[in-house]
Amino acid sequence: MTRLRLEDLKQEISSHNHRYYVLDAPIIADAEYDALMRELQEIEAQHPEWVSSDSPSQRVGAAPMEGFTTVQHAVPMLSLGNAFDEDELVAFDKRVTDTLRAAGLIGLAEQVEYNAEYKFDGLAVSLRYENGMLVRAATRGDGLTGEDITSNIRTIPSVPLRLMGKPTTWPAVLEVRGEVLMNHADFEQLNIQQQRRREKVFVNPRNAAAGSLRQLDPRITAQRRLRFYAYGWGEVSVSEPSPQQDLLAQLNHEFPEPYATQAEMLAWLQRLGFPVSRTYAVVKGVEGLLSYYRRTEDARPDLPFDIDGVVYKVNYLDQQRVLGFVARAPRFAVAHKYPAQEATTELLGIDVQVGRTGAITPVARLKPVFVGGVTVTNATLHNEDEIRRKDVRIGDTVIIRRAGDVIPEVVGPVIDLRPEHTQAFIMPTTCPVCDSAIEKPQDEVIARCTGGLVCAAQRKQNLAHAVSRKALDIDGVGEKLIEQLVDTGRVKTLADLYTLSVEELLSLPRMGRKSAENVVKAVNTARHPSLARLLYALGIRHVGEATARDVAKHYGTLENVMEADEEGLLQVSEVGPVVAASIAHFFAEPHNRAAIVKLLQSGVTIDETVAATASSQVLAGQTVVLTGTLPTWTRDDATRRILEAGGKVSGSVSSKTAYVVAGVEAGTKLRRAQELGVTVLDEDALKALLGLDD
Ligand code: IVH
Numbered sequence: 001m002t003r004l005r006l007e008d009l010k011q012e013i014s015s016h017n018h019r020y021y022v023l024d025a026p027i028i029a030d031a032e033y034d035a036l037m038r039e040l041q042e043i044e045a046q047h048p049e050w051v052s053s054d055s056p057s058q059r060v061g062a063a064p065m066e067g068f069t070t071v072q073h074a075v076p077m078l079s080l081g082n083a084f085d086e087d088e089l090v091a092f093d094k095r096v097t098d099t100l101r102a103a104g105l106i107g108l109a110e111q112v113e114y115n116a117e118y119k120f121d122g123l124a125v126s127l128r129y130e131n132g133m134l135v136r137a138a139t140r141g142d143g144l145t146g147e148d149i150t151s152n153i154r155t156i157p158s159v160p161l162r163l164m165g166k167p168t169t170w171p172a173v174l175e176v177r178g179e180v181l182m183n184h185a186d187f188e189q190l191n192i193q194q195q196r197r198r199e200k201v202f203v204n205p206r207n208a209a210a211g212s213l214r215q216l217d218p219r220i221t222a223q224r225r226l227r228f229y230a231y232g233w234g235e236v237s238v239s240e241p242s243p244q245q246d247l248l249a250q251l252n253h254e255f256p257e258p259y260a261t262q263a264e265m266l267a268w269l270q271r272l273g274f275p276v277s278r279t280y281a282v283v284k285g286v287e288g289l290l291s292y293y294r295r296t297e298d299a300r301p302d303l304p305f306d307i308d309g310v311v312y313k314v315n316y317l318d319q320q321r322v323l324g325f326v327a328r329a330p331r332f333a334v335a336h337k338y339p340a341q342e343a344t345t346e347l348l349g350i351d352v353q354v355g356r357t358g359a360i361t362p363v364a365r366l367k368p369v370f371v372g373g374v375t376v377t378n379a380t381l382h383n384e385d386e387i388r389r390k391d392v393r394i395g396d397t398v399i400i401r402r403a404g405d406v407i408p409e410v411v412g413p414v415i416d417l418r419p420e421h422t423q424a425f426i427m428p429t430t431c432p433v434c435d436s437a438i439e440k441p442q443d444e445v446i447a448r449c450t451g452g453l454v455c456a457a458q459r460k461q462n463l464a465h466a467v468s469r470k471a472l473d474i475d476g477v478g479e480k481l482i483e484q485l486v487d488t489g490r491v492k493t494l495a496d497l498y499t500l501s502v503e504e505l506l507s508l509p510r511m512g513r514k515s516a517e518n519v520v521k522a523v524n525t526a527r528h529p530s531l532a533r534l535l536y537a538l539g540i541r542h543v544g545e546a547t548a549r550d551v552a553k554h555y556g557t558l559e560n561v562m563e564a565d566e567e568g569l570l571q572v573s574e575v576g577p578v579v580a581a582s583i584a585h586f587f588a589e590p591h592n593r594a595a596i597v598k599l600l601q602s603g604v605t606i607d608e609t610v611a612a613t614a615s616s617q618v619l620a621g622q623t624v625v626l627t628g629t630l631p632t633w634t635r636d637d638a639t640r641r642i643l644e645a646g647g648k649v650s651g652s653v654s655s656k657t658a659y660v661v662a663g664v665e666a667g668t669k670l671r672r673a674q675e676l677g678v679t680v681l682d683e684d685a686l687k688a689l690l691g692l693d694d
Pocket of ligand 1: 078080118335
């Protein structure tokens with residue numbers, strides 16, 4: 001009775017594991033799962049002789065090892081040839097097509113069918129199953145021999161310890177090949193934890209995955225949230241030929257694979273319980289390959305894990321066999337790489353940049369390096385805390401990352417290459433532009449120049465903000481012109497823009513009459529902004545587009561806003577204490593009031609007839625899930641803004657979720673979003689989506 005119960009429990013728990021980690025569709029609560037596991041463990045404690053290696057209780061538990069033993073691969077683990085550009089890809093397809101046509105395997109006008117897959121950026125491993133049980137796992141090593149990492153692989157919850165399905169359908173031997181990797185979110189979490197424990201911080205998910213697999217103590221590996229994706233196989237010996245197998249192959253017993261194509265083989269592996277990324281696609285000819293490549297490139301920045309390219313494999317296995325191998329790579333497959341998103345270069349210096357609100361951002365000056373398809377000479381270091389955390393020093397060789405269209409950032413130094421006598425970076429105490437003091441409130445991470453509008457850097461950025469599309473929308477005035485006008489001292493505040501004449505502009509270097517006239521025309525069309533636009537244009541801290549609209553709607557006139565006190569401002573729907581204080585503070589400043597008076601004197605009138613337009617409903621009908629702590633918004637703030645934009649806020653992530661907004665210590669919801677491919681936003685991205693970025 002208990003023995004039967006034990007077998008049932010093993011089955012049931014394994015199936016829940018598979019549902020949770022592979023299908024991402026759990027059907028029981030964690031507590032119920034834990035109860036089943038406890039029951040299993042109790043029976044096993046009473047009957048140690050019943051414990052088997054495929055028991056879900058036996059994932060972790062192996063004792064630390066002295067070192068790794070080597071394993072000979074039954075079938076070598078090959079590498080792939082690369083295609084770095086379209087020409088190389090066309091050449092690959094031509095070679096394949098010519099060979100297959102000559103062999104009579106495809107028609108004269110027929111295109112080759114390929115299975116296109118992600119090229120996962122992790123570590124290749126081979127998992128050996130005998131009679132359905134995982135017996136050995138090995139790294140790729142040199143392709144012929146690898147290291148035995150069985151105890152570590154067993155800790156990866158998505159790797160089946162025993163194949164799924166009826167034992168009669170199991171192949172006698174099955175070596176599954178695939179990649180072990182770590183998701184970005186898990187990598188970030190790991191690094192936070194490593195840092196807290198004052199242990200080694202990993203530079204990227206791949207290194208973290210490698211470090212975790214090479215742990216001699218599987219209990220550590222077990223804590224590392226590794227994932228596995230199957231993409232191929234090594235030795236396969238099907239005990240009995242399956243009906244799907246080609247008749248000739250059956251007779252000759254030549255081909256071990258039970259299916260005819262790469263895509264069908266992947267589907268089979270999936271049925272046996274392996275995680276197979278559902279992103280593969282069967283395509284035809286170069287056109288098909290390129291469209292997969294581009295589609296994947298678009299999806300790449302939002303993927304939960306790193307891929308460094310895509311892999312194309314001739315889909316039909318009989319065609320693969322005819323094509324064969326060269327040296328250590330197959331002729332039937334090729335990797336089509338994306339430009340590297342990371343590169344190393346030398347950190348020549350660290351400058352600080354002053355933002356519109358005086359925020360000081362340290363910027364790395366780099367020896368030019370080609371990364372992510374462009375040459376990068378500057379990268380952000382975010383803030384002083386980040387520099388200290390990463391211990392980045394001038395003279396270091398640093399890793400630069402440029403993912404998608406994101407601003408390039410310094411990931412960290414390569415400590416092993418650090419020259420002697422480097423020194424930790426010290427933030428300047430005065431503004432490099434205006435010499436005012438730089439201050440950093442104790443509980444904030446951002447240091448700020450205290451110069452306000454005295455600081456030319458802040459003035460320039462303030463003007464750039466004021467003329468931007470969502471503010472006064474003066475599109476003839478660009479950054480270069482603002483630069484010139486501020487540097488010559490002609491423009492100090494916004495009002496000065498409104499008194500510019502064509503003649504004056506003509507005296508600026510590289511300014512033609514036509515351009516000068518266009519500037520004046522653009523300025524003139526912006527003489528009657530709505531109150532909301534003007535409030536937004538003033539660049540008051542914490543006042544984004546939506547807040548400006550709310551305040552305008554509430555007060556109706558500029559005078560009213562200028563006279564409002566904090567208490568009154570708190571009555572505005574959606575305005576909290578921080579925003580109220582900021583607005584009141586802004587209008588209490590004599591120089592701000594003076595600037596506004598000057599603005600009105602220079603011929604600007606506010607169009608108070610424009611009723612505050614309802615905030616745009618960018619999230620109409622969409623569901624958003626919040627998780628973790630956001631840097632500046634509370635849960636309520638975020639919820640309110642989402643509702644305002646027409647969205648709904650829900651507590652659980654499903655495939656219907658439009659966005660997951662994740663902050664610090666985001667948990668299972670973030671993981672689930674990444675697994676479901678739901679777009680994940682941080683606070684800034686949410687603000688940008690809502691048009692509240694400033
Ligand atoms: S197939 C017979 N498919 O790329 C072909 N490899 O240079 C053998 N990789 O070390 C590899 N994703 O770790 C294949 N979908 C994929 C892959 C993939 C990543 C890695 C693999 C191997 C390297 C080949």
